[in-house]
Amino acid sequence: MGGNKKIDVQSLRATLARRLVDIAKRYGMSREDIARSSRLPVSVVEGYFRGKREIYFPELSSICQTLGTDVLWITSKNYQSSRLAYRGVSEAAKKSGSSTFHMDFSMEPAGLAIM
DSSP states (O other): OOOOOOOOOOHHHHHHHHHHHHHHHHHOOOEEEHHHHOOOOOOHHHEEEEEOOOOOOOHHHHHHHHHOOOOOHHHOOOOOTTTHHHHHHHHHHHHHHHHHHOOEEETTTTTTEEE
């Protein structure tokens, strides 16, 4: 039947590893810190960060919770590094001559809205 696509598991693991490393660097967390906070062995965390570990949802969920991110977001094809958002905030602060940047948010029926 046509529609079945073979998943490149190694590519998926490598992509996930790059994303985890990026987030951990941003927060300044070592793999030991992540292992301790997520209550997983360091070898398990290392496996994810090297793209070598078989992906098990409970483990990945615990790592993501420790890093303050969502499993669905980090595995999404639409994932983007938050550095892009931070860069935009930084550039807006420079233009305004301020060292801080303020945004107002509101909850709308369709979701979060920036005002």
